[in-house]
Amino acid sequence: MIVAEKMETGAFPTDWQERWRVAHERIDHAGYGVGVAQAYRRAGPILAEHAGPALAVRLGSTISTVAIRGGRRSAQLLVDAALQLARNADDPAQLRLWLDLVEDVAKRAPESIAHWLTHHEQLWKTLGFEGMVAFTRMGLAISRDDRERRRAFFSLVSAEARKLLEQRADAASFPGLLPALKPYLAALWNIAPPIAQTPIDAPEIMKRRAGFGGGGIRLPSSFTGFSDEDQKLLFRASLAHIGAHHRFTRTRFPATGLKPLQLAIVSLIEDARVERLAIGEMPGLFDLWKRFHSARPEGTPIAISLMARLSRALLDPSYEDTHGFVEKGRTLFEEAVAANIGDQQLSRRIGGLLGNDIGQMRLQFDAKTYVVQPAYRDDNLAIWDFGDQSEQAIEIEAMVEGARLEQQDAEDGRREEGAGAEKQAGSVHEASSDEGIFVARYPEYDYVTGQLRPDWCTVREFPARHSAGASASALAQSRSDLVDKIAAMIRASRVSRQERIRHQPEGEFLDIDACIAAMVAWRAGEPPDTRIYGRYERRARDMSVLVLLDTSYSTRDRVRATDVSVLDTEKLATALLARAMTEVGDPFAIAAFCSDTREDVRYLRIKDFERSFDEYALGRLAGLESALSTRLGAVIRHAGHDLKRRSSYRRLLLVVTDGEPSDIDVDDRKYLVEDARAAVHELNRDGIDVFGVTLDSDAESYAQRIFGRRGSVQVRSINRLPDVLPMIYLRLAS
Template sequence: MTDYHAQFTCGFQSAKDLFADALNAMQGVCPDTVCIEAFIDRANFLCKIGLGAEPVLTFMDVMPEVVKRYGAETIERVARFAYEMGRSPNKKAVVPFLQSLLALAHRVESPDGLERYLEMLADFIKRTEIVVHGHQSLYPSKGLVPLLENMPLLLRQLSLEGVRAFMDYGVRAYNHNPDHQQEYFELKTPDSLAMLRRQREGTLFVDVERQLGVLAAGLWDCELPLRTFTVDPELPSYQAPFFDRDNEVIGMPDFVAPARGLSGLQIYRAQIAHLMAHFKWSQPMIGDNMSPPARFFTEVFEDCRVDRLAMQRFPGLERYFLALHPVPPLGACNEAEQSCLRYRAARLSRALMDPDFDPEDEIIEVFRDRFNALMVEKGEALTLADMKELGTAYYVKTRAQTDDKGGDMFYEDTEVLYRDDNRYLWIYIDDSGEEDIFDHAPDNEDETPQGLPPRYYDEWDYSMNDYRPEWVTLYERLHPQESPAKIDNMLARHELLIKQLKKMVEAIKPQDKRRIRYQEEGAELDLDIAIRAMIDIKAGLNPDPRILYDTVTDNRSMAVLLLVDLSQSLNNTLPGTGRTLLELAEEALAIMSYTVELLGDRFAIAGFHSDTRHRVLYHHIKGFTEHWDDTVKGRLSALEAAFSTRMGAAIRHATHYLSHQPAEKKLLLVLTDGEPADIDVKDPEYLIEDAHMAVAEAHQQGIFSHCVNIDPNGDDYVKRIFGGHYTIIDHVERLPERLPQVFLNLTR
């Protein structure tokens, strides 16, 4: 019998102590003598490479699982890769590399998975080592160790190809900044977390936003805006959507992974359906006088009530709801050692939702019968107050049998993966707040203390020929207003111009009805053609049978968004006039708004400026559904110019709004006085290229973009951004006249 212990010659005592267990584990997956001897030989080899005991200890710990997954031939391959790494400047990465193999074996099943992984690491090392004189690496890759340390997390979240894409972006984005590259692979930068979310196997909200918005509006008559919050990939718990009553906005997770046999899109649909059911049937009530557990069980009954009503209206929802609803096994929670509130709630909720579920609990059966009786008796007339009675009674009844305050909260199989956090249900008079013992999803309110939640946009980096994911944070708000008298006075000064524009509008404004002649089937007889046909008959000729005409409604199907650059440079004074560029812009916007109101097109105005990529401000000045009135005039009166011009993000946000307009033709008109720039960008080409890419993205969505520039020297950069679709106004004082004319010419 082979004496394997004698063959193990490693001198580290800690390795000798571990060898017996490692040998048994290896024999369990690879009993062949050749395999075992190869394992021992490579372990001896790693003992002698001068890196101490840790490499061999880790090797012996992980290799049984690796061999079980990928085969005995991996022993030599792994040891050789670790040796090559150990004799390079990256010797500190040997142990993290070996440790990462365990996560790989648990996640990647394909036989060639290990080889692909090693090729990825070899390429990464080659691209990120600091090379001197073009051929010799003297300094280690600063991103390698943090990458390998975070590899278990990456492999839990991503496929192997997703990991490759995550690595590739970090190399290209920070190839000349090793310190920032290290932070990226430590998952400490916003774009690293954004790339992690983007590469996950699931559905991004941005890809299905329009579908969900149509679903909410079409089936539930709810047009509240949908906004995203960032899902933390390191949190294992479900991060629920929410209904923000104060800001009138629906918060949705920016990413949903497939779960329980449903795709991310299907889970999004279930979440929207549940939120819309609350929107339709739930009426909030004061919650100050209730204990947290009583509120919690009230929410359970209310969730089930609106879900049941939703399933009655749309029976197809039942499959989604029940698939995403957990069923914790009977007795899974130990009442003596754990707090079982969530466990009892999950089984209660399942019983209320699923008539085929046997809860094996007399109390749940009693409350199921009471709940079903109320649903039959009152249906949609039930209120949250009715559910409060049931929830409080159930909690009191079950509290008598257990101590809910003892031990840790039981969570396993208790999260319903489509329900919201129920903040919508409660109104609090005393805002001091109680500790929420149930760990609802974070509100992200710290990020947006006022107004709507921020939106995150990619930004094009021409130097690496790729987008920086979620690189720009954009905040939007309704612009404040002042007295409209200022705008009325401006219009009065341009009375003659306005009369001229009225004539132009009348010339291009379509008539309500247009006659289509020469129809064989139509609404009316075309008398001229009919007489001609009679003459042909009398003359023995074949008459033209197209003696009827029809009429069609002839109107413009046009949506226009005027995006105004409100950067600091608009405060400059025009020589010889004493007037600022901002005042001229206000006059031009006022005259154009008046003109478009006469024409009847769907028209909106927004302004933007930026204070680094972390704060792009987007101001709503006139909405598509608003008319030219004192409210809009008041907002124009209050315009202020400040900060810089990060144009790409503003164009993308304007495109977002234009793309949702029900119009055949969509025009984005950009008014600016200079090239894109911001204080955190040193390369003048960077934001120009990003703006060009934003215009291309708009074009792909069927939106035509045109720039009106009041910089006489702006031809070069404007042409690069907008192609040939731009107008340079050399005489800036003529802006109030030229801007409406440009619009009319573009939409004639």
């Protein structure tokens, strides 16, 4: 015992040895259990060596906090996690910050501390130290009253936690690789379909494999269990394989009358056939695909393993496997390929025979848990025509299209990603026009952690209440003088792409064609035309505008120094602008919003781009009423989704508000302000201009923080609109 004590204290400087002895004796006698005490005695010297004696002693007090609040098991997990972090941390200062974090979790979420420590290594390796801290802060932000949800988050079983892990922005994940994957697919197969990440609410099996159909491709966020280098190659291998199907699987197989096992084996044979054809055109694909065929000719012959062995045998001629099923499959395939590899029905014939063989061997096959092997191959649902066979089959096929990919036809007739293609910013669904309905989930920015909370806000679209009375008539007829001024200002603006105007007597560049013509005339003895210059001009307007109105309860306040409410002023200003844009002919839309917690963000469509500004739109605008709260970030993202569909040169989101984001489930005012600011930046990155027009009221305005000093303007009177709007149009034209 004396020798052991010397070994424990030997790692500590002389002036720290007494403090170390006091620290571990306190744990010895605290009643946390022998296991915790022994673990701390072993860990202390190691921790002192890697991170210093102060942290080794400090760990003792953290163990006490965790043991008291989370129990003995949590304390044991803490010691193991501390050792792991001390050995691998880049900076000992990280350990000090980590111990502060551990104590914070133990105090604020004691029911979750054990779950968090259990997954600590996974979080640290997946997200890095800073990412792990941000992830933990997000979990702690969940209400204390919702312990089950908080426990699910720290156990990594909630959809929010899984998505945070899956969407890590490292080089080996889908978001990091997407910019390089599209040109890779185009270079291989000369196709450019939209590529999207598998939705977070898709079945677990779908998240593990790629899929295609409906003109688009769905890829998993990552391939679990593979190194970063292998993940990069897996994404490429998946796209190369899907491209082979696009080229060589000409028609879909009818699924009528086939069992799930037969579907799987026919798909396997078709995979091998298209890969053989692809390798014939591009031999380098063999090495790319072979890398991931890891099946071995040993082990218990179960259905899934035999299918993996057959897959390898059909790709790799050097692979040897003496099992009768594998040998028969290889023989049938090689004979059919030699006869006519272009015959797609060979897959149907061979797959049917081999499926019967597995059935006769009485090998179990669970279609619900089956995952295609190897990992780069897609789920094969898109090569089957389920027809009206069953509702279940139709549902399965529909799930493949879970990531709704919107396309447009390119000039060459191929399908490609259009201006309205869905992005991972939000999961969008169709809305009913006659009732409020869930339409989308959007992330929300947490400024404390510097991370987006995925799928955090639910946007629901509600029909706007119609008012056909005097208020609508007033909006249609009032202040025609201002309408004329605004229309003249819009008409005078030139927000469009610059055009090259040629054959000018002076300008910014030489018109080469005119120069050649002048030189030819001069050499022919004729007087040359001196209009040999060109200049750039904007001769028209090409922009789309979406006006977004704040109808929260605070818009009942009066505009300062007037007797008119903020909402009434918003409605009048919008009506004037809409009448002017209608007169000029510019495309525009109008929507309104309010919110009642993050689960009920309400979006009211007043006028869509495709509809005219008629009496019905005026009635909906007049019928708006002040209610509820102002969750601005989510509706900015949702309105931005509409604008992304527009092909205009410039796209403008004009937010008319009192400038005070708030909601009843958020205590920190800065939280929603920073989220709205982040949403504005997101739209700016997508080429959408966002302006905030705030009406001067008693509400505190955060407009400049949200929209920027050049992106916001305050209006105290409707009379100022003709002065304010030119500022916006001039910026768009610049």
